[in-house]
Amino acid sequence: MPNGILIIDKPADWTSMDVCAKVRGIFHEKRVGHGGTLDPMATGVLPVFVGQATRGVAFAESGQKEYVAGLRLGLVTDTQDTTGTTLETRPVTADRGAVEAILPRFLGEQEQIPPMYSAIKVGGQKLYELARKGQEVARKPRRITIYELELLEQAGGTDYLLRCRCSKGTYIRTLCHDIGQLLGCGGAMYSLRRTMAAGFTLDQAVTLEEVQARGEALLLPTDSLFAEHPVLRLPAGTAERRVRCGNPVSLPGTRDGVYRVYSQEGQFLCLSRASGGTLTSIKNFFGA
Secondary structure, rough: OOEEEEEEEEEOOOOHHHHHHHHHHHHOOOOEEEEEOOOOOOOEEEEEHHHHHHHHHHHHHHEEEEEEEEEEEEEEOOEEEEEOOOEEEEEOOHHHHHHHHHHHHHHHHEEEOOOOOOOOOEOOHHHHHHHHHHOOOOOOOOEEEEEEEEEEEEEOOOEEEEEEEEEOOOOOHHHHHHHHHOOOOEEEEEEEEEEEEEEEHHHHHHHHHHHHHHHHHOEOHHHHHOOOOOEEEEEOOOOOHHHHHHEEEEOOOOEEEEEEOOOOOOOOEEEEEEOEEEEEEEEOOOOO
């Protein structure tokens, strides 16, 4: 049975769930999930988890993401991107220097009000469902962090390309909208490409056509999701049996931290935390 991670270069006009459905069909495997939704207009890195690897989806979703986004000044839409209905067009007096000067104000931990056209639920209903009915409701701001934000180039008279590295839950189209508001001319996102998610980059991404042609040969091992953590190979004896039974293991002298834990034979067993010489599983990745 197929198990592992695909790094898909998501095509435009596909939902993230469309991609998962396609992968299910290719591998004939029901257990398929993705590591962070991309809007249909967006392209780029979409980690897709197959089989037992779906146990790692939550870890991928919570990781940092990086995007290259197109910001168009002078335009305000109901979706905060160019797929929506135009609400306003305004004259633009801000130049490249003004855009660059304002970006540092969006760095760091902050509160962001999610857009109405989003899948967040309020009172049991998704916001985009209410928005399509012409309703607007109050949304609670969410804590996000923008770690890096830079202007890559001016792509046209009022168009700019931005690179943003941010936390889970950041809406890049809302960032574009907010930059436009602060500049006084309005702004909307006209393109979005995710260049990194969960540590995976565009260099590792493959197309759905490649997956159709090459199948399981493109699957990355599940432990590649945790490449930043050191390896810990269990000693011979009862340690592996205890780990497989879900019990903590005493490993005196082990430095505190998070580890990728392997059997003596090299099988990836779990992600575990060592503290005070005791190893405790965070998530198991063995078994059916």
